Every structure is written in C-alpha cells, then in structure tokens.
Amino acid sequence: MRQPSVTSFRVRPAEAGDCPEILHLIKELAACENMLDAVKLTSKGKVTVGLAMYYFTYDPWIGKLLYLEDFYVIQAYRGLGIGAEMLKRLSQIAIRSQCNCMHFPVVTWNQASIDYTHRGALDLSSEEGWHLFRFNREELMDMAGEK
Amino acid sequence: MAFVMIREAKEGDCGNILRLIRELAEYEKLSDQVKISEEALRADGFGETPFYHCLVAEILSAPGEPQGPCVVGYGLYYFSYSTWKGRNIYLEDIYVKPEYRGQGIGSKIIKKVAEVALDKGCSQLRLAVLDWNKRAMDLYKALGAQDLTEAEGWHCFRFEGEAMRELAGK
Numbered sequence: 001m002r003q004p005s006v007t008s009f010r011v012r013p014a015e016a017g018d019c020p021e022i023l024h025l026i027k028e029l030a031a032c033e034n035m036l037d038a039v040k041l042t043s044k045g046k047v048t049v050g051l052a053m054y055y056f057t058y059d060p061w062i063g064k065l066l067y068l069e070d071f072y073v074i075q076a077y078r079g080l081g082i083g084a085e086m087l088k089r090l091s092q093i094a095i096r097s098q099c100n101c102m103h104f105p106v107v108t109w110n111q112a113s114i115d116y117t118h119r120g121a122l123d124l125s126s127e128e129g130w131h132l133f134r135f136n137r138e139e140l141m142d143m144a145g146e147k
Numbered sequence: 148m149a150f151v152m153i154r155e156a157k158e159g160d161c162g163n164i165l166r167l168i169r170e171l172a173e174y175e176k177l178s179d180q181v182k183i184s185e186e187a188l189r190a191d192g193f194g195e196t197p198f199y200h201c202l203v204a205e206i207l208s209a210p211g212e213p214q215g216p217c218v219v220g221y222g223l224y225y226f227s228y229s230t231w232k233g234r235n236i237y238l239e240d241i242y243v244k245p246e247y248r249g250q251g252i253g254s255k256i257i258k259k260v261a262e263v264a265l266d267k268g269c270s271q272l273r274l275a276v277l278d279w280n281k282r283a284m285d286l287y288k289a290l291g292a293q294d295l296t297e298a299e300g301w302h303c304f305r306f307e308g309e310a311m312r313e314l315a316g317k
Contacts, residue, residue, distance in 0.1 A: 026230045058199040058225050060168045060240050061181040063191060070230045091306070091315035101307035108300045120310025125302035128177075129278035132295045132303060135261070137270045139291030143261040 009049070009082055011089050021048040029072040049077040052086045056097065066094035068104035087119075105132065151252055153259045156201035156221070158193040161185050163218040164201060171242040175277060199225045202259055204243065204252050219247045222256040224263075229271060236264040238274040257290065275303065 014022060025048065050073035057067040068090060073082050094102050106116065106123075117123060124130050135143070156164060165185050172178040191198045204220035220243035227235045238260055243252045264272050274292075276283050284294070295301045306314060 030231060053228070053230055055228055056198060057227065057237065058191065058223070058239060060164075060188070060199070060223055061172060061177075061183055063183055063187055064198055067227065069228060087314050091311050094311060095315055101305050102311055103303060103305050105301050106304050108302050116304055116306075119306075120313060121304045121306045122310075123302050124305055125296055130275045130303055131278055131284070131297065132301050133274050133276060133284075133287050133292040134295050135272040135287075135290070135292045137265075140261040140264050140269075140272055143258045143290060144265055 009080070009085070011082075011085050014051070018048065022051055022053075025051045025072055025074070026053075026070065028074065029070060049074045050082050050086060052090055054090060054093075056099070057103065059100075062100045064097065064099045066090065066097065066099045066102045068102055071104065150207050151219070151247075151250070151255070152205045152207060153202055153255050154205060156192070156203045158189055160201070160203055160218060161188045161192070164188060164203070164221055164223075167218070167221050167242055167244070168240065170244065171240060174242075175280075199223055199239065200263075202256055204247075204256060206247070219244045220252050220256060222260055224260055226267065226269070227273070232270045234267065234269040235271045235273060236260065236267070236269045238272060241274070253286065254290070 051070065052068060052072075053070040054066055054068045057065045059065055071083070071086065073086075090102060103124075104116075125132075162185055165183070165188055168183070169178065169181055172181045192201060200223070202222045202224075203218045206217045206219050208215065208217070221240065222238060223240040224236055224238045227237045229235050238257070241253060241256055243256075261272060274287070276287065278284075288294070
C-alpha cells in the first residue's frame, strides 16, 4: 500500500463545520475497513485523517476524569505519529481540566490495545475484574414503564 | 414496611453520599482508592457545571418516630455520548445499605435513572460491575442488560498519574 506523503499535520479542536467529516470517520471506525478510496487527496487542500472524541466523566472516589470515547486515524496515515500527538493533546487537556486520569474502552481483539499497555495504561477489566454492561432503549422503556 | 422515596440529591446530602460512597468502596474491597472530599462532591455536583447527577433513596420514618428521614442508598450518574447511537447515560455508582437490601430499592433507583434517560433522549444506559459481584450481575441481566465485556470483548483501560503526565510531556 502506497503511503501518502505528509509534509505536516496538526491536531486541533473540532468545530461545528467538521461534523460531516467526523461522521465519515466514525463510520470508518465502526466498519474497520480500509477506506483509502474515499479519501480525496489534493496537493493544496487539508484532509481530515483522524479524530478523538472525548467527554468528561466522574468517579466518586477521585473526581473528574477524561473519557476517550473514540480514537481513530485512517489506516493510510498510521505510523506517522498522529495518534501519539492526539494522545499528547488529550493528556494536556485532562491535566488542565484537573482530571486525575483518562479512561477509554478497547475491544481486546484490537492489537493496538497492547500498544496502550506499553505506554503505561492499565487494563482495568483484566486487573480489577470490571465488566461493562449496557441497557438499550427497549429495556429502558420496559424499566421505566413498570411502576 | 417503611416507605422509601427516590429523589434528586441536594447539596446538603453530600455528607451522607460520601459516607455511602465509602461503604460501597469497602464492599468492592477497594476502599483505599477513595480520595474524594465532601467539598469536591459539593463543587462538582452542585456548582455552575455539574459533572454528575445523583438520586438518593430515603426512608421516611413513621409518624411519631423520633428520627427523621434517612438516606439508605444512592445512584450517581452522568451523561455521556456514543458516536454510534448518540446521547447516553452512565450509571457510575449504585448502592443500598446492606440492611435495606432485598426490598427492591436498587431496582427502584435503576428504574428512576431509566426514566431520566428517556426523558433526556438517551438511547442507552451503561454501567460497570465487578466480575465477582454475581448478585449485581444477575439483577442487571434480569432487567435486560447485556454484558459487553463477555459478549463483545470490551475492556476499560486507564492512563493515570505518571503515565498520563508522560503522555502530556512528550
């Protein structure tokens, strides 16, 4: 696979106008496919090649946390330090916002999960036994409907 | 049986909530991890930008009894976001004092959170359970929840303290 030449990249906060691009990347991440064909390269234009979607959560034992919901770089642009730069910016945001840690979910068949542990992350599910549970809308309606 | 009411917590409940937070940590065998203060709970839950919301389960004493209402459980939650489904609610903590269990108070708290979720246009409620807490797992499964760690292999990872500062500094 020919890697596109990247002279420079920057990581910046998203704006409202980025939403169509963000949705596009979200779908890519969900599909985990190589979507190189869909990327329009121009010699002068800017291309959005990655996203990190986060919000603040709360742990009653330690306080505010930064939760990284989605983290993705288009496959053709990996290995260039873009993901690492995004993680660096996120950590800076977390520290500036008085967060004690960053949490993020990983599907354990994802090889990148091993990278995270090498960078110092802890797998809470393996270490402490936490399981993530989900109720969907139908179950919410069942629960709310019963009195 | 005493009447139990599930209501929104007020700032004045923070002392009681912290007491119950410590009890829950003790139950989860992780009590040395509780670092939070009552002051932080007040500021973070009842300041200009709330970082969490909380429901409390309150037992109302019968007429003639000397003691006032008593907080015997809580559910602490916040709003989150799924890039696939949109608005979510995350139930971070749910706890009922041991002597008040078996009366459906925990279920009442979860149902109230479900009502809030629907009211705010959320499509999912998520929560985490420790793998040895079979009683809690059984309750959530009976209410229709799916164990995503078991079914889909989702694990929760954390960067904390030194690891996070290193990431920020590089």
